[in-house]
Amino acid sequence: MAILDWQVVLLWSVLYLLAGGTTDNLAENENCFYCVPIDECGKLFGILQQGKSAPFEEIRLIYKSGCNDHRGLFCCDNDPKGIEELQKQNCGVPEALPGDLNFRVVNGKEVKLGSRPWMALFLTNRSDNAEHFCGGSLITQRFVLSAAHCFTKQENSVVVRLGEHDVRHTRDCRTYGDKEICAPPSEDFAIKRIISHEFFSYSSKYHDIALVELASQVEYKIHIKPICLPLNAEMQKLAETLDSFSVAGWGRLNAYSVRGSDVLMAADLQRKHRKMCTIKFSMWVKESQICAGSSTTAQDSCRGDSGGPLGSLVNYLGRPRFVQFGLVSFGTDDCQNQAVYTNVGFHLPWITEIMAE
Numbered sequence: 001m002a003i004l005d006w007q008v009v010l011l012w013s014v015l016y017l018l019a020g021g022t023t024d025n026l027a028e029n030e031n032c033f034y035c036v037p038i039d040e041c042g043k044l045f046g047i048l049q050q051g052k053s054a055p056f057e058e059i060r061l062i063y064k065s066g067c068n069d070h071r072g073l074f075c076c077d078n079d080p081k082g083i084e085e086l087q088k089q090n091c092g093v094p095e096a097l098p099g100d101l102n103f104r105v106v107n108g109k110e111v112k113l114g115s116r117p118w119m120a121l122f123l124t125n126r127s128d129n130a131e132h133f134c135g136g137s138l139i140t141q142r143f144v145l146s147a148a149h150c151f152t153k154q155e156n157s158v159v160v161r162l163g164e165h166d167v168r169h170t171r172d173c174r175t176y177g178d179k180e181i182c183a184p185p186s187e188d189f190a191i192k193r194i195i196s197h198e199f200f201s202y203s204s205k206y207h208d209i210a211l212v213e214l215a216s217q218v219e220y221k222i223h224i225k226p227i228c229l230p231l232n233a234e235m236q237k238l239a240e241t242l243d244s245f246s247v248a249g250w251g252r253l254n255a256y257s258v259r260g261s262d263v264l265m266a267a268d269l270q271r272k273h274r275k276m277c278t279i280k281f282s283m284w285v286k287e288s289q290i291c292a293g294s295s296t297t298a299q300d301s302c303r304g305d306s307g308g309p310l311g312s313l314v315n316y317l318g319r320p321r322f323v324q325f326g327l328v329s330f331g332t333d334d335c336q337n338q339a340v341y342t343n344v345g346f347h348l349p350w351i352t353e354i355m356a357e
Contacts, residue, residue, distance in 0.1 A: 032075030033233040034287060034346045035067035040199060040207075041076030042353060082352025083231060085140055092118075092228035092321030111266045113165055113174045113183055116248055118227035118309070118322075119264060120144045121161040123188075135249040135308030137227045137324055138162060141218045143355060145229075146307030147327055147342065148196035148210040160189045160212060163223040166263045167250065183223045190215040195354050197347070206288060208329040208342045210307075211354050227309055228316055228323040229344060229351070236345030238314060239325040244270050245292055245312050247328065247341075251305030269294055269310070277338050281330075288346045290326040293338035306330075310341045 039045050044065060047058045065074040094117045120136035136146035144160055151158070164186040165172040173182040192215040197207040218224060230236045248266035269292040277291035278284055285291055292310065310326035324344050331339030344351075 031233050032067065032077075033236045034076075035073035036076055036288075036346075037072070038062070038074050040288075041065075041074060042198065042350060043079075044074055044076060076349040078231075078349050079352040079356040081356035082354070085355055086229055086231060086352070089140065089226055091139075091226045092316065092323060093319065094222075094225055109265065109267075110263045111165075111248060112176075113172060113181055114223055116264065116266070116322075117163065117223050117225035119162075119164070119248060120146070121164050121167070121250055122146065122150060122307070123159050123161055124157050132161075132167060132250055134306045135251070135328070136160070136212065137309040137327070138218065138224065139226055139229060139324075139351075140355070141220070141226075142214055144212040144214065145309075145324070145327060145344070145351070146210050146212055147329055148200040148208050149202065149205075149329070150307050151194045151196060151210055151212075152202075158191055158194075160191060160214060161186050162189065162218065163187055163221070164250075164264070168262050184221060187224065189218065197350060205283065205330055205340070206286065207347070209327065209344075209347050209350070211351060227311065228321045229348065230323055230325060231348070235314075235316065235323065236348070238312070238323075239290055239343060239345055242271055242312055242314075242325070244268055245290075245310045245325065247292075247305065247308060247310045249305030249308035249328065251308075251328075267294070272338050277340050280332070280338050281340065285340060288343050289329065290341040290343050291338055292326070292341060 038048060044062055047054050047062055050058070062074070065077065067073045067075055094114055118138045120138055121132050122134040122136060124131045124133065134146060134150035136144045139145050163184065165183060171182060171185045173180055175181070192213045194210060194212050196210040200207045200209070220226070230238065246266055246268050248264060250261050250264060272291040272293055274285040274287075274289070274291045276293075277289075290310065305328045308328045309324040310328065311322050311324040313320050313322050315321075316323055326341030326344055329340050329342045
């Protein structure tokens with residue numbers, strides 16, 4: 001959404017006056033990792049749209065949010081209410097079912113039962129012939145995180161399934177060593193509302209993120225647990241420095257498959273420089289996105305994986321936890337090499353703002 005000329009004039013007039021006649025004293029936000037244009041921050045842009053009728057304290061908030069090192073950009077703070085809900089839960093650590101359950105599964109192999117209890121699966125209906133079309137991640141007892149492009153035509157017939165592993169069976173069992181392990185049955189949840197990012201569009205592919213609010217609250221169980229999100233600047237920086245991530249989903253196993261995988265699959269991917277995705281897709285891949293892929297294998301996310309989490313096991317809140325840094329957005333038709341993932345940390349202010357409503 002473009003800013004109108006009058007809004008630009010108003011914005012910089014206000015900042016000039018509040019800064020005592022100069023914009024050199026804009027508030028410095030040392031803890032803000034991502035500085036964004038004002039029209040990418042719903043809270044600040046809403047104030048700007050009020051024009052002269054905006055209360056002085058709200059106008060001053062725009063001033064305080066200015067980023068010194070990035071003229072014309074602003075720090076879009078997280079909503080404290082949304083952050084509190086994310087901070088108070090035990091996330092990113094499965095209550096391990098018996099057996100050796102680890103996070104790292106390479107080369108597109110089936111994950112171990114119960115190792116990713118935050119995975120969500122979107123289905124078109126509740127019938128026995130329900131078709132799964134996208135993935136997501138459980139972030140609280142009320143919300144699932146996914147991709148905006150998943151929900152342009154499906155809203156009236158979608159349910160969310162949690163605690164799933166193998167879509168062919170009501171209850172999933174696997175044998176590890178000489179012992180059979182079974183997980184509790186998966187659970188389906190109706191949807192209260194789907195909130196896609198207001199600036200998402202198919203043409204730009206930017207801000208490909210959505211929050212799905214469930215009609216009823218989730219009860220955390222051994223096979224249904226929330227994933228962690230990067231709640232501070234230090235954690236968000238890891239999206240720029242980690243060498244590898246892991247991605248999971250029930251998407252197609254290759255470009256020629258006619259349907260998604262029956263079982264939850266995962267693969268390890270390497271972080272790539274954004275320039276590689278910019279060249280590959282002939283579009284500017286921004287800080288709001290992550291470029292990742294495999295250099296040595298043909299592993300990649302594919303159709304049906306959209307919305308699923310891209311993350312890594314890191315030291316977080318005093319113990320190793322699985323943190324979601326991105327979510328599957330788009331890639332090539334052949335499902336190989338690099339793909340683009342929405343940067344979750346960049347969109348954390350939007351996520352917490354919606355959660356706090």
